[in-house]
Amino acid sequence: MTSVCYLGSILEYFPLHVPLSVETRSKLVPWICFVGRLTYQAGGMKIVVRGKQASRSEAPILVLAPHSTFIDGGIVYVTGFPSIIVRRESGLNPFIGKLINYTQPVYVWREDPNSRQNTIKEIIERTTSKEDWPQVMIFPEGTCTNRSCLITFKSGAFYPGVPVQPVCIRYPNKLDTVTWTWEGPGALKLLWLTLTQLNSSCEIEFLPVYNPSEAEKLDPKLYANNVRRLMAEALKIPVSDYTYDDCRIIRKAHQLHLPHASSIVKTHKLRYKLGLVASKTEEELVQKKTNNFGEVNLQEFAQILRLDERDPTTQQLFRIHDRLGQGKIDLEEYIFTVLATANASSELDKVEIAFDVCGSKMTMCLTQSELRKALRLSLRMPAEESNRIFQQARKQNVHTVSFEDVLIQLSTRTEYSHLFISNNESSKKAI
Template sequence: MNGKKRCEKGTFSPDGMRAEILNPFVHKLELDNAYDKIRTAIFTVILLPFRVIVICYLIVTAWFLACVGLYGLSEDDLRKKPMTGWRRSLKPLICFIGKMSYLAGGMAISIRGRQASRREAPILVVAPHSSFLDSCIVYATRMSSVIVRKESMDNYVGKLINYTQPVYVWRDDPNSRQNTIKEIIERATSKEDWPQVLIFPEGTCTNRSCLITFKPGGFYPGVPVQPVTIRYPNAKDTVTWTWEGPGALKLLWLTLTQVHSSCEIEFLPVYYPNEEEKRNPKLFARNVRDVMAKALGVPVLDYTYDDCRLIAKAKQLGIPGGASIREVAELRAQLKLDVTNYEVDLIETGLQGSPRWLTLEQFALKMDVLITVPCSRLYKIFVQQPINMMYFPDYLLATLFILYQHEPLSLLIAYGFKIFDGSGMGRLDLTSFEELAARTLNLGPEDAHNLFRGADVEKKEYITYDEFVAYGMKKPELSFVFTRDGSQKVKVQ
């Protein structure tokens, strides 16, 4: 893929060309032929157990050495000054064992370029971040200090992470972001011989199709940084861990049953910020991202961690097209639909008698837009097989979710009553309510049925929105529907 493309509205890379919209949070991985399935089954039996045993042995050994090195040190000690003496001399051995654990799993780590010293670049900026296996960078950089949530340290590998003398993020601290930036600045500008600070500025995992927005936290110190890229040039991508795709255990299983995997780490030249970049961390972050994107040959995309949260919330609630919700927003913007919120007007004027299943031509006519590339892409997100047509209510719900993402979920459900009300009388029967509940509350038929019966006090075989609210307000498990954070699944008894 050519990295010099314009990928997002308002986002450019060097040659200013328009690029296809990407979804960096989706990764599809299936064993789609008999050969792969048979080979994986065989290696699961004869190769996987051996690799797991060796890896566990190596990890336990590294953990034991970390425990020895940390003996007598408190967390305050680790934050006050860098390790010295024999404790520091254990780091190369732990790094060697860590690399061997990857090799035992069939993954060879190759390194290109030269890691700068701390004096040259106090901060290492690593991207793209696409897998839990990216932790190999810690061993490749001689245990640089990572940024880590404090609550994630209460596990088996916490000792190994502590040995990097990490910068802690305290989720329960309302000033966590400011305190983290403050500590990064102190580390980066300290005259003491701290390890380099290692940062994944994207803040979440992507599928490596592009580089998303870099968080500016690591750029506030205004010091030189060294960009570091990670590639996995394998025939089958069994490492990418995104919001939409295989889980960690499946990826680990498929990776360990490959004959051979590889990871390439490249240290790029140190990036020295100019005076403007020192004053503007966001500009500094954008410019470093551009350099890394060019080296990787991928575009840049102004997606953020907030977009990930929005996608996760959409998927959790069962919103149609949830994994592509950010792309839906961008395509609507390209079609200028975000200017008028045309869909809301359609719902308010009434959908009774309108067909629910639409062809591309009917969709374009309905939305009063031309059949262009953005229109076709938007249509395809909501096409259902085997009839190869769009279910229009799905598109409307996804659009309303975007428009009212910061409002209580009850507002979306209120519009849903209008969308699925075929009678025009402001009420839904059981079948229509089940459709709505599946797409906004992620409820199965049984739970939706129970919710409907609870709200239908008079046994009329239909309910209105007001009746739904009256019932829902009395149920603690439905309280999230009426707050601004509608990201919780519901189980109705």
């Protein structure tokens, strides 16, 4: 991080909005890489390189894995400043943005629905061009993992059908101070822990160039899977069928304290296959409901969701939620989990979604039994505590409670104060 800021400040003096000549760039790159590696070494990070990097003519694309930490960014200094795939927001950073722009990156515009197609098009154009573009460096996993396996590679690096050079990354340190995932310390803490070590090391191994077969050129997924398997064998770790989207869902489930994260991922895949994700069937059911759903069997489950009960995918989706094997599932619990995963950004959102799901009418008011279920699903609250909240929240001679009245009662309890703190922080970020 320090090296990025330092190099970024150096590059302030270069007019990067004006394209540099190939000759000027070729003279500057070795010096920038030298300073970058030097700053890593000054921080106690020893970089060991094995194998030989191929030229652009041999392999226009460098495929790196596993991706597990922001420290992986130092590999640009080893590989001679190749072009990287990066979010557009990162390029606007006053320090790191200068360094990123110098790599002639392929920017990803997340707010643009056509961003994925445009990114793939740009990668294809650069890697097949006769012009003197740098190599393109891609982390095909698309997210950070703990290096225990290689998750599914995205196909972007493999659409051009050109040769790629696989590059394996290892951190063979006794104490792991670099892994940066959704469960664990943040970036600043990891940076501090790494800097306090006497020395750390990173191994970068360039494998032989992989030339795709005709079948692989026609099938990017096949190409990606074969390269992943080759890299996993070199790293001596297994592969996993989890994808970037799966990891995103798992991360959200952990952040929202939703149980059964692996089942949530399987549910999403099956719902996508059945067309429920696109049609938003569960949201429609909540908007139109007039009565509580309760427990349903497979036939009722399929009928309510407008599915074919004989479809193996429908049966598999039902079995995932029939955890006791009794042939029945709690449909409200199923719908709550689906909507919370899709729409909640805080635990307070979970409570509101539970009110929608568990109420019998669109009044945002719940009976005592409905409130018990809503708070059990959203906050895992014991029935006794829920009953106390109901009695304190309800008005005289009224047998239901409103969402606002329940929030008032929750805000007075220390154990639920975190709901409102996180919500306030989210509001500030939105502003």
